[in-house]
Amino acid sequence: MDDITVLKLKGISKTFHGVRANSDVDFTLKKGEIHALLGENGAGKSTLMNIISGLLQPDKGEIFIHGKRQKIQNPRRAIQLGIGMIHQHFMIVPGFTSLENIILGSEPIKGVTIDFQQARRQIAILSDDCGLSIDPDAVTEDLPVGIQQRVEIFKALYRNAGILILDEPTAVLIPQETDTLFKILRKLVKKNISIIFITHKLQEVMQIADSISVMQQGVIKGVFSPEETDEQALAELMIGREVLLKNDYLPARPGKIVFEVKKLTVMNSRGYEAVSDVSFRVREREIVGIAGVQGNGQAELSESIAGLRKIKSGEITLSGRRMPALNPRKMIENGLAHIPEDRLKHGLVLPFSIADNQILCTYYRRPYVHFFGRNPKAILKNSRKLINRFHIKARGPEEAVQNLSGGNQQKVIISREFSRDSSFLIANQPTRGLDVGSVEYVHKQLIMLRDKGLGVLLISSELDEILSLSDTILVIYRGRVCSIVRKEDATMESIGRIMVRGFE
Amino acid sequence: ENHAGCGEKTKFCIGLVTDVGVIDDKSFNQSSWEGVQQAKAELGAAIKYIETRDAKDYEQNIELFAENNYNVIVTVGFALGEATIRAAKKYQKIHFIGIDQFQGKPVKNLVGLVFREDIAGFKAGALAAMLSKTNIIAAVLATDMVPPVAAFNRGYEAGSRYINPDIKIISTFHPGGLDISFTDPEWGASTAGQAIDQGADVIFSAGGLTGNGGLIETATHKGKYCIGVDTDQWDTVPAARACLVSCAMKRISPSVIKLIKLAYKNQFPEGNYYGEVSLSSFHDFEGKIPQRIKNRLLEIDNNIQSGKIKIPDYE
């Protein structure tokens, strides 16, 4: 590949009232390369990318595109310069169709109306020469994330971007989807599109990247080629300490059954059957993993278990007692702990303080209430304890969680759920979007809980997470449990296949 | 401040307190004020008004004048009745004129200026019935919770039936509360429109701004007649002239002047003073209205005077 520089950053710095997100960053992207950008949560990767794509303005520093110095005042300018960004939190308008989302901002016009035919034609052409297909008329909010991401890629290609930035694209994908994505990326590279690729997953980096930059606390720690480094080295470089990547924990010593569902059937919000008579049981000191491509009923399953969604038929038993549907409080009081999938929506009250979020499920109990009502002393005391115990990075218990980084936001939830004495835990996508350090941390915590005697139901689309943590693995496909395997006789490939087609 | 020196022999001061609403309401606040203004012209009195914004302020507004030793205080509208009585008892030296305030038991320095709206309404009804070709006439009314409006309506229906027992009278009250029923011209207009569209050809439109809306609407329909209330709305609502045959008038201004003059001469009456009611002149319609109708109205007038015609009175 020829060594033409398409993008060059010189001394980029950015601070958010006090928080140094980027300091004096230099960065070079060569034509047709895939350049991976690594770094822990809050390292400043998204910030840097937002600067390139015109969403943020650097405090100082210069940007060169094809050797010409450019000022990128706004996203429109970035688009003109052929920069396309796929954001960590998708920039997709919920109610819109794929088509509407793709053309938004660069609509082909015929007379006064939008020329949808023209748009379709262009998209058809694109999908041919990149070999990815989408249904232009599907409503995006109903699509699985994998496809939503594809829509995002289309958005960039449609504006024929020469530089494509992907911020944690694989955080939400399963291996098969990831492979497809990588195939796509390789095709794009062949078309001389240059790619910046942010991720927390080191093996992916080794697999796809042509060069690797590591970021820590806003500075680039170094640039490597996959040949001259390895995962362990990278991990230590970005976290600044040693990390266990592959952890082989002691096997479980399951006890009696703490949790059981029998013939559970649940409808989704649009009234279709999302979970069809699913039955399984979870024992003490055991982690049961549910593998599956997102949108195969995991959400409905966990919601119904947590008492947040009506069940059509079937029964749920927690620590020996039959549970009524739609009663989260009762579940919690009977020993349910729950790490919800959508941390920002369900897990946290963003404007509230860390302290208040940490008692969200126990606010009505002693010691958090006393005769006169709420007991601030106890609430703060509890919070300080947890902040220390779970190493939450924050100014103090009163800081609003909306000011925390995603990693720390997740820690707040974990600190709340793990500090309650409970007998059963649902962990739904507990490590999504977290950096290796935090991932390791969460995994340790899960194992620790297991060994403390809890039964854990782990729902994740990260297959390796499932494989490394679970003692029993269920594969869910189209709302049905298609296979139950013990850890010993589970392989990545077999499970992956069942996940995507429902059988071996 | 022109109320300085009120209370001295040399100076004669008149104050007016409106009901909730504005002085230039093209209706009774306004014509009361015109009466006071005329008194200024004739007696060289110092005059001033306060618009009430909030029913709680009646008392206070009256006192503002009383405290400054005004000689005559005019309070407009039945709603001020109680406040006026209390003030009258408190300020014995001041003469109070309470418009539309019927006095149950007389107070010596307070006279209630009241009107037989039912009589005025009766004449209006008779006129309407005689003018109507379709034998459908309508009334667009602010509310039935205010005695004068109710009386107008009662008279109107009786009068039209007196002329033509099987005439169709379609009448409506504003559907909303008292707070807006006098100030919703849009409703008055569209309701008048609805009545006209189904064949009504004479519209009696009574009740502040709401009524005015009805008048103006009627004026935009060819060959329809409308009848106004309270004052001669020929002057206050010119936009309605195209249809305004006449108005069921309460002669407020002249009565106010008369009472003020009596006060000036210290011959102030007590109890209730019945102001004159009548139909206004026909203005441009003078020529168009056949003589027999005019005669008939005169005859009705006499019969009412002589008591030959009885109007069903307060329920």
Added chain:
Amino acid sequence: MITASKAKTDSKDRIFFFLSGILLLSIILYSYWISPLVTVAILTSSLRQSTPLALGALCGLICERSGVMNIGIEGQMLLAAFFGFLVNVWTGSLLLGVISGIAAGMLAGIIFALMTVSMKMDQIICGTIVNLLAAGLTGYFYPTGINATGKLKAYSFPFLSELPLVGPVLFRVSPIVFSTIILVFLVHFLLFFTQWGLRTRAVGEYPRAADTMGINANIVRFYNIIIGGFFAGLAGAFLSLEAVGVFERGMTNGRGFIALAVMIFGKWTPIGAWGAALLFGLALAVQTQLQFDQVLSIPHQFTGMLPYLITIIVLAIFIKRNRPPGSLGVPYEKK
């Protein structure tokens, strides 16, 4: 693809709307057969009384579709009615009156936009400010003793107005009433088939997404508020120059707020809102008719409640949750 972008209407609602539509239509036809004159009168009156509501709803809708919550419509209408009337009196030209009424509505819109979009002030508060300001200004500067010079009159279309039923109702109408019907469909078309519409809805749902696609959410909001002002202005002009012919203090009498109700009722779609407005107007006209005919001798306070009761019942029993635009009420700040 269009329906997809609208606020979701589940199929139960559609069936309900369809059936009730059929029912209503057959009732109308039947009563027309019984007494054409009265039916026409009622329908004309409904259309007329629905006009300010529909226009107000269009204003609210255009603002809210781009994520700005506007409860200042009442005030915008009032100002428009006021200035429209004044100019009409000064110049003696109704057309100029209407135009300046609209201008006033848009001017109020600009003030509102400056506060909500530029200064990022809370939108409910800004709406309240506009309402207070309008009440204050129109009351304080209320001109005494000036008189109107007529009002906009109905125009009969040749031939068309001779048609049975629809003729007198739709084609013998005054200008603003008629143009409202056209505007409703125009806005609906613009909102769902044009670039402006697509961008407006995108900004309303997820301004950040629009921003990353190079659409300046705040600019879109700014001019949408002004466009909205056009409709509020027209509504005001309707009140003082077409419906009544004079301006009176507080003559909007809460119609700006009912317009909001109508907008939500219509699920933030122009045609839906129009339907809701018509239903409301119909209820108003019918209650008047009930008083006219004295068919049932109940106090008018009860017949007067009809429109409000119907609204609540329809909303509570038949229509499921209405979903407002995603970013409604949140000032958009770049990261």
Added chain:
Amino acid sequence: MIATIRSFIIPVGSVIFASLIGGIVLFLSGSDPIEAYAALLKGAFGSMTSITRTLVKATPLMMNGLAVAFAFKAGLFNIGTQGQFIFGAFAASVAGFFIQGVPPVFHIFLALIAGGIAGGVYGAFQGALKAYSGAHEVITGIMCNYIAINITDYLVNHPFRDTSPGNIVARTPLILETSYLPDIEGIPGGFLISLLSAVLVWWVLKHMVLGFEINTVGAGPDAARYSGMRVQRILLITMLISGTLAGLGGALEIQGVEHRFQPGFHTGLGFEGITIALLGRVHPFGIIPASVLIGAMKAGANMMQFSAGVESEIIDIIQALLLFFVTAEVFFKKMIPGMRWQKGEKLSLRAGWGGKV
């Protein structure tokens, strides 16, 4: 420290700016601002009676303001306070003249309770519509206002009309002396009660479990459900309390001032509640001064018209300006150097529309 200074600077500065601009308007429209404001102040604070009047006018404003603010906390836009206020007033007046032969203090409370319940039930009705059928509270609120007016108008015109001879008006009989609210040291009892309510509201929201639940539902309904709160029930209770506050306001108005229910005495009070809530930055202790301020303006308006001949609508304009300056911190940020605003300090509600439950 800075924070406390700031929390004074904004309101005070706002009042100054608003009156300045108001003064300019007065001047341009050919009247003397100084004279006008002097009259306004005289009318509002000039004498003991005028101070009392100010407080009397502040009372219903405060109650409605509290009602609106309380609902805001749960993300509800209670635009229906007017209807709740009216029902409260009516119920109190009925209790006032119906119940006979009970000792004064007792009677006072019976009437107050009647008013509170009436308003609360009506509020809860709207809350229930919102929570269980998803009917939008802004629509139902507006509609319920009209309905309340019509119903009470009917009731005072027919079943409960004052039948005493000489009365020709639609209104209820006078309530019994035993249910009158007394003045305490010249301070109207109603005002004291509204102060008490403000403190209670503050306590509930800040220190009680219910308050935490309400705030949570307002700030994150989904998280609230997740944590086991019964969101629908909380919405209902919020509207119940909000309505009770408004209804109580009505009762205070009847027992303290009107002493009988007369149609149309309440004009516009409901919407003024919104203004007050916003002016007080949706905080009970902000609402107290806000309502006294506006109360003073209303009390002074007549004097202003009487001795300065100024149309009283000017106070609406000043109110609007006030609201503007209180909300638009930007000004003060620009003016006072070194004043940094933290995130979240900016006043914003975005209550209401969020149709989801």
